[in-house]
Amino acid sequence: xxxxxxxxxxxxxxTQHCSYCGVRNDVDIHGKHDYRIVERESxxxxxxxxxILQSIELDIEPPLQIERCGTCYGLFFDPGEVEALxxxxxxxxxSVNLELLGNINQDRYRRDKTVKYLKCPVCGTLMNxxxxxxxxxxxxxxxxxxxxxxxxxEISHLLEWKKAGGQILDRKKxxxxxxxxxxxxxxxxxxEVLMERYGKQDNQADLLESVxxxxxxxxx
Numbered sequence: 001x002x003x004x005x006x007x008x009x010x011x012x013x014x015t016q017h018c019s020y021c022g023v024r025n026d027v028d029i030h031g032k033h034d035y036r037i038v039e040r041e042s043x044x045x046x047x048x049x050x051x052i053l054q055s056i057e058l059d060i061e062p063p064l065q066i067e068r069c070g071t072c073y074g075l076f077f078d079p080g081e082v083e084a085l086x087x088x089x090x091x092x093x094x095s096v097n098l099e100l101l102g103n104i105n106q107d108r109y110r111r112d113k114t115v116k117y118l119k120c121p122v123c124g125t126l127m128n129x130x131x132x133x134x135x136x137x138x139x140x141x142x143x144x145x146x147x148x149x150x151x152x153x154e155i156s157h158l159l160e161w162k163k164a165g166g167q168i169l170d171r172k173k174x175x176x177x178x179x180x181x182x183x184x185x186x187x188x189x190x191x192e193v194l195m196e197r198y199g200k201q202d203n204q205a206d207l208l209e210s211v212x213x214x215x216x217x218x219x220x
Contacts, residue, residue: 004021007020007021035056035057035059037056038055040054042067045121046074047120047121047127047141048069048072048074048118049069049072051069051070053067053069053076053121054068055068060085060088060089064081064088066081074151076147076148076149077148077150078146082140082158086162086167089159090162093167095168096165096168096169097165101169104160104161105137108157108160109137118141120149121146122146125143127141133158133166134172135161135170136166137161138150138157
């Protein structure tokens with residue numbers, strides 16, 4: 001059984017709150033990396049507080065350089081770097097713990113956070129607000145060309161989300177979307193084949209029955 005990092009009391013199952021001292025414990029991951037400052041002043045600007053970002057290098061293999069704000073602790077990742085960090089920081093997960101996932105999102109979700117659009121630290125264009133993954137509880141600010149901004153604490157939220165099996169849920173959801181997008185296109189092609197086959201014959205009843213059956217299967 002996991003123990004509280006503050007008082008060493010046993011933690012209840014699927015929650016990170018200690019019922020004895022009230023401290024919230026981070027999920028047991030090895031994603032809290034040491035880092036070193038590579039460049040104290042990068043050309044990029046924090047979209048939250050307009051401070052000059054620092055370039056830091058995370059102590060992982062291979063090393064990963066990202067931008068960090070020393071004032072609000074937000075992080076800027078180039079395209080693909082968030083996924084790379086999740087991959088290197090969380091051991092492979094093979095099951096989904098829905099109860100733990102729900103508790104993480106309830107604990108981490110910032111209800112008092114003001115919704116606003118931020119400018120890309122590189123090009124200054126307003127970024128899109130995008131949910132990172134299915135049931136992650138994290139809305140990222142994304143510049144399609146230059147990368148992703150995460151507010152302070154959001155990378156820890158994503159690390160815990162993956163540890164609870166959130167990435168498995170997200171991949172399953174993406175597969176379902178691809179399947180739904182594929183079915184209408186495949187079905188249209190089948191309808192065209194049926195039209196060509198039965199168009200040369202007089203059996204229009206068979207044609208209508210086949211097409212109706214195909215349409216029903218698409219939307220069931």
